[in-house]
Amino acid sequence: MSGEGDQPQAIRKLKPGTLVIASHNEGKVREIRALLGPYGIEPISAAELDLPEPEETGTTFVANAELKALYAADLSGFPALADDSGLCVDALNGDPGIFSARWGGPEKNFVLAMESVESNLAEQGPDVSRAAHFVCALALAWPDGHVEWFEGRVDGTLVWPPRGENGFGYDAMFVRDGDTQTFGEIDPDAKHAISHRADAFQQLVAAVL
Numbered sequence: 001m002s003g004e005g006d007q008p009q010a011i012r013k014l015k016p017g018t019l020v021i022a023s024h025n026e027g028k029v030r031e032i033r034a035l036l037g038p039y040g041i042e043p044i045s046a047a048e049l050d051l052p053e054p055e056e057t058g059t060t061f062v063a064n065a066e067l068k069a070l071y072a073a074d075l076s077g078f079p080a081l082a083d084d085s086g087l088c089v090d091a092l093n094g095d096p097g098i099f100s101a102r103w104g105g106p107e108k109n110f111v112l113a114m115e116s117v118e119s120n121l122a123e124q125g126p127d128v129s130r131a132a133h134f135v136c137a138l139a140l141a142w143p144d145g146h147v148e149w150f151e152g153r154v155d156g157t158l159v160w161p162p163r164g165e166n167g168f169g170y171d172a173m174f175v176r177d178g179d180t181q182t183f184g185e186i187d188p189d190a191k192h193a194i195s196h197r198a199d200a201f202q203q204l205v206a207a208v209l
């Protein structure tokens with residue numbers, strides 16, 4: 001991570017017309033790149049620009065997406081797209097929710113995060129509801145401070161043990177309603193068509209692109 005003193009050098013990597021993806025999560029950046037591909041937009045990520053990560057002080061997905069997008073747009077001088085997302089479990093009152101990344105700990109260990117979700121569910125007995133949904137808030141910030149945001153969602157059920165090596169985060173324990181494979185098992189292109197991120201992205205495309 002580097003400070004603001006390094007920004008001029010970082011900004012030289014950006015060609016005019018590109019968009020910054022205000023995220024340091026490789027899995028997300030990969031998915032957003034794939035979603036933008038058909039529109040001829042080649043984004044660069046905040047991580048590739050060595051932009052620092054802001055503290056996620058918001059209390060909602062939208063607030064956190066907005067603060068990440070504004071921060072990257074301000075530092076880079078380019079439009080920036082941020083994604084704040086998470087897994088909300090009905091029986092856990094919506095947890096881990098906006099804390100989904102933080103449940104992975106400083107090591108971002110989602111094997112442990114999934115185990116923690118499962119053990120919290122198991123504490124409630126065998127009849128506990130396993131319903132959950134993913135939320136994705138996308139915020140597009142312009143250097144002048146204008147922000148547009150979109151929120152997507154996908155509903156499903158949590159399975160145990162986790163299955164599949166695709167995707168990231170909690171994908172291996174999430175099965176979308178009507179499906180049998182987890183998001184960790186389905187083809188990445190299939191996930192891009194049906195996920196919470198795809199849902200938010202479709203709204204963004206309709207409004208902006």
Ligand SMILES: O=c1nc[nH]c2c1ncn2[C@H]1C[C@H](O)[C@@H](COP(=O)(O)OP(=O)(O)OP(=O)(O)O)O1
Pocket residue numbers: 022023024025028053056068083084085086087100101102134167168169170171183195197
């Ligand atoms: O499609 C998904 N499939 C599985 N898990 C997911 C997904 N989408 C979000 N998640 C979980 C894991 C992620 O770490 C956290 C987001 O937390 P969130 O703060 O928005 O992102 P982050 O800290 O990982 O990266 P950044 O803030 O730099 O974009 O929710």
Ligand SMILES: [Mg+2]
Pocket residue numbers: 056101
């Ligand atoms: Mg984050």
